Structures are given as C-alpha cells and as structure tokens.
Amino acid sequence: MAVTNDSDDYFRRSLRRVFLSIICVFLVAIFLVWRIDNPRAERFRMAVVDRVVPSFEWALTPIARFSRMISDFQSYARIYEQNQELRRELQRMKAWKEAAVQLEQKNAKLLDLNNVKLSPKLTFTTGVVLTDSGSPFRQSALINIGRHDGVQDGWAAMDGLGLVGRISGVGENSSRVLFLTDSSSRIPVEVEPSGQKGIAAGDNSPLPPLEFVEGLDQVAAGDRVFTTGDGGVFPPGLLVGTVFVGGDGRLRVRPAADYRRLEFLRVIRHLPAAPIAEPGRLVGPTLPGDGPATGVTE
Amino acid sequence: MSEVSPFQVWRARTTFLAVGLGFVAWQVVPFDLSAGRLPWPDVFYCITMVYVIRCPEYAPVWAIFAVFFMRDVLTMAPLGLTTLLMVFGTEIVRANIQAFREYAFGLEWLWVAGIFAGIVLGGHIILGLTLSQAPRLLDQVWLILFTAAAYPVTVFSLKFGFGFERPQPGEFDAYGRRL
Numbered sequence: 001m002a003v004t005n006d007s008d009d010y011f012r013r014s015l016r017r018v019f020l021s022i023i024c025v026f027l028v029a030i031f032l033v034w035r036i037d038n039p040r041a042e043r044f045r046m047a048v049v050d051r052v053v054p055s056f057e058w059a060l061t062p063i064a065r066f067s068r069m070i071s072d073f074q075s076y077a078r079i080y081e082q083n084q085e086l087r088r089e090l091q092r093m094k095a096w097k098e099a100a101v102q103l104e105q106k107n108a109k110l111l112d113l114n115n116v117k118l119s120p121k122l123t124f125t126t127g128v129v130l131t132d133s134g135s136p137f138r139q140s141a142l143i144n145i146g147r148h149d150g151v152q153d154g155w156a157a158m159d160g161l162g163l164v165g166r167i168s169g170v171g172e173n174s175s176r177v178l179f180l181t182d183s184s185s186r187i188p189v190e191v192e193p194s195g196q197k198g199i200a201a202g203d204n205s206p207l208p209p210l211e212f213v214e215g216l217d218q219v220a221a222g223d224r225v226f227t228t229g230d231g232g233v234f235p236p237g238l239l240v241g242t243v244f245v246g247g248d249g250r251l252r253v254r255p256a257a258d259y260r261r262l263e264f265l266r267v268i269r270h271l272p273a274a275p276i277a278e279p280g281r282l283v284g285p286t287l288p289g290d291g292p293a294t295g296v297t298e
Numbered sequence: 299m300s301e302v303s304p305f306q307v308w309r310a311r312t313t314f315l316a317v318g319l320g321f322v323a324w325q326v327v328p329f330d331l332s333a334g335r336l337p338w339p340d341v342f343y344c345i346t347m348v349y350v351i352r353c354p355e356y357a358p359v360w361a362i363f364a365v366f367f368m369r370d371v372l373t374m375a376p377l378g379l380t381t382l383l384m385v386f387g388t389e390i391v392r393a394n395i396q397a398f399r400e401y402a403f404g405l406e407w408l409w410v411a412g413i414f415a416g417i418v419l420g421g422h423i424i425l426g427l428t429l430s431q432a433p434r435l436l437d438q439v440w441l442i443l444f445t446a447a448a449y450p451v452t453v454f455s456l457k458f459g460f461g462f463e464r465p466q467p468g469e470f471d472a473y474g475r476r477l
Contacts, residue, residue: 136433
C-alpha cells in the first residue's frame with residue numbers, strides 16, 4: 001500500500017512539474033510575442049476583451065452607478081458652501097449667457113449671409129463606458145461600440161465638453177479609448193488666442209505636458225487649447241482644455257473632459273489620414289534612379 | 299480540514315477561481331478614470347498567498363495562472379509578465395511550505411511582502427530591459443506598500459470570517475497524504 005502510494009505521489013509530482021514548465025514556457029512565449037509583435041498581441045487581447053466584457057456588462061454598469069451615487073450623497077455634507085458657490089457662479093454666467101446669445105445670433109446671420117455649410121465630417125456616435133484599464137499601465141477605457149457600428153482606429157473621443165482621447169483598438173462590439181493622459185498619447189494642439197502650435201504629450205499624470213511650443217512667451221495660463229488638423233490625426237477645433245503652468249514652470253494642459261465621471265463618450269467620425277503603407281524613407285534630395293522622395297508610391 | 303472529500307476540494311477550487319475573477323471584474327469597473335490616482339492594494343495577491351500557505355490544495359497553479367492571465371488581458375498589462383512572476387512567487391512558497399507554516403506571523407508577513415516587492419520590481423526591471431513602457435516607479439512603490447499593509451487584514455478576515463487556519467501537524471488531506 002505504502003509503495004503504491006509513494007509511486008503515485010512521485011507520478012503526481014512529476015506530472016505537476018511538467019505542467020508547471022508548460023505554463024512558464026507559454027507565459028514567456030506570450031510575453032515575447034507581446035513585446036515583438038505588439039499589434040498582433042493587442043489584437044488578440046482586443047478579441048478576448050470583446051468576447052468577455054460585454055457578457056458581464058450588466059454587472060459593471062450598476063456597480064459604477066452605485067458608487068457614483070454614494071459619492072454624490074457624500075457631497076451633501078458640503079451642500080451649503082456649494083450652494084453659495086453656485087449662486088455666485090450663476091450670477092457671472094448670466095452675463096456670459098447674454099453675450100453668448102448675442103454672438104450666436106450674429107454668427108447665425110453671418111453664416112447665412114455667406115451660405116456656409118458645416119463640415120459633414122463632424123458627425124458622431126455615442127458609446128457607454130464599460131470598463132477602465134484598472135492598472136497603472138494604461139490610461140484607457142472600453143466603450144460599447146465597435147466595428148459593428150463603424151468605429152475605426154484613430155477617431156477622436158470626447159465627453160460633452162472636451163477631448164478625452166482617441167480610439168486605439170477596435171473589436172466587434174467594443175473599442176478601447178486611449179486617454180490623452182496616457183504616456184503613449186501625442187496630440188497636435190493649438191493654443192488660442194495666440195495660435196501657437198504644440199503637442200499635448202501624455203505622461204500618466206492628470207495634466208499632460210505641452211511640448212514643442214515655440215513662442216512660450218505668448219502662451220499664458222488659462223489659454224484655451226484646441227486640436228489642430230495637423231497630420232490628419234484629428235478633426236481640427238475640438239476643445240482639449242486650458243493651459244496650466246505647473247510648479248516647475250512647465251506648460252501643461254488641464255483637460256476640459258471630466259475623467260472622474262465619464263459615462264458616455266462621443267466618438268467623432270472623421271476621414272482617416274492616409275494610411276502608412278511603407279516604411280519611412282529618408283527625407284533628402286532625390287537621387288537619380290530613385291522614386292520621388294516625398295513618399296508618394298507609384 | 300481533517301476530513302476532506304474530493305468534492306469539497308473541487309468546490310473550494312471553484313470558489314477560489316470565482317473570487318479571483320470577481321476581483322478582476324471589480325478592478326475594471328470604471329469608478330474614476332482620472333490619471334495619477336493612488337493604486338488600490340492587490341488584495342487578490344494577498345488572498346492567493348493565504349490560500350497557498352494555509353491550504354495549497356485549493357489554489358492549484360492552473361487556477362492562479364487562469365486568474366492572473368485574465369487580469370493581464372483585461373487590464374492592458376503586458377501579456378503574461380505578471381502572471382509568470384506570480385506563478386514563480388507562489389512556487390517559492392510552495393517549495394518551502396513547511397518553513398512558511400512554522401514561521402511566526404511577522405516573518406510570514408515580511409516574506410509575503412518581500413515576494414510581492416520582487417514581483418512588482420522584477421516586472422519593472424524586465425519591462426525596462428525589454429524597452430517597454432513601464433508605469434511610474436512611484437505608483438509601483440505605493441502599490442507594494444498598500445499591498446503589504448493589506449496582507450494582515452486579509453489574513454485576519456479570512457481566518458475569522460472563513461476559518462482559514464494553518465494545518466496542524468498530523469493532518470491528512472483527501473488522498474491520505476500528510477499536510
């Protein structure tokens with residue numbers, strides 16, 4: 001009895017060791033694939049997420065709602081100060097509203113006079129936020145519209161007010177929005193009213209730094225930041241946020257979008273930029289016998 | 299734990315898997331999507347360690363693999379890396395299970411926190427070596443500290459809520475082997 005038990009035990013232990021090695025080899029392999037052929041691995045991930053997440057969407061949304069209700073309830077504690085603050089703000093807003101109404105009428109009149117058609121590019125579709133990334137690796141969210149609804153990689157996503165990020169990864173029924181706070185997000189922007197151009201480069205902090213601005217002296221805190229159409233990445237003129245000067249004197253963007261309570265995202269349809277079909281060439285003089293150096297393919 | 303039938307073992311394993319996947323789902327609920335907030339402690343790591351030290355039968359390596367791999371996939375983490383390190387971490391405990399059972403709680407705590415620090419910082423170094431994007435080191439340090447702080451709480455609540463005890467000497471499992 002004892003003998004069979006021992007050999008049984010030995011068998012189980014060696015089986016376990018083989019199994020463990022298989023798991024480890026598989027994990028090392030998939031990490032290497034993720035590192036080497038990242039787009040393919042991310043497509044695989046998106047396919048898994050696309051299968052899994054919509055199946056427990058029914059659970060996620062109520063939990064998030066409920067937690068928001070609790071935090072709203074907590075804010076009752078400060079209701080008096082908030083009330084006073086809102087009254088003051090309302091007073092100021094009334095003046096602005098008057099100005100806005102007048103401007104709107106003027107604008108409508110001018111548009112009518114000039115027979116302007118608004119850009120048909122800026123139609124949008126709206127999705128509900130399903131999950132966030134839940135880890136410090138990526139600042140992103142999953143929304144419940146995907147290829148089925150015609151969403152494409154690279155489209156801009158906004159909340160009611162400002163730019164949130166862009167679509168990066170599309171599944172059949174869901175797609176991922178990479179926030180502009182993510183460290184791999186780079187968005188060409190323009191600072192109004194000075195018209196200085198720069199890039200809002202996310203760094204996983206709540207206020208993405210503003211890089212490559214030339215006329216630093218023309219940019220002041222509180223200036224408004226919009227997207228530019230540069231490079232065809234985004235439709236121009238979407239509000240990104242306001243300029244904020246950090247303690248270290250660096251220019252940063254305070255996003256207009258409220259990341260703390262994103263529920264719905266508006267995905268702006270726009271025509272994609274020309275796809276990158278070939279590896280980049282050196283920019284230089286055209287050599288004899290060489291194709292045109294501007295990147296035009298025959 | 300003195301008399302455990304295979305049915306009970308499988309029920310406990312299913313519970314472990316379900317709890318793990320529940321934690322993964324909880325992690326991706328969109329509470330607050332702003333950047334730069336402090337990380338939550340990795341409570342499921344603590345639970346896994348409690349299982350592996352108290353009753354390793356119920357937390358087999360395939361279940362650990364399944365839960366952490368699912369978490370890697372859903373949380374946009376580098377695929378497979380954290381899972382691999384978690385499997386290594388739990389195997390360290392499994393290989394020295396007798397020593398872990400005889401440790402005073404303080405020493406067990408220190409080891410569990412140390413292994414977690416190894417997992418997180420090891421992952422950080424591997425990401426650096428493969429030139430991948432890694433999260434900010436400061437966030438990782440917070441994660442380690444919070445998780446280390448969460449471990450005694452987890453042990454306490456599992457012990458008094460669900461009766462997780464270290465097996466006493468002389469106990470046997472479902473297959474008649476000594477624990």
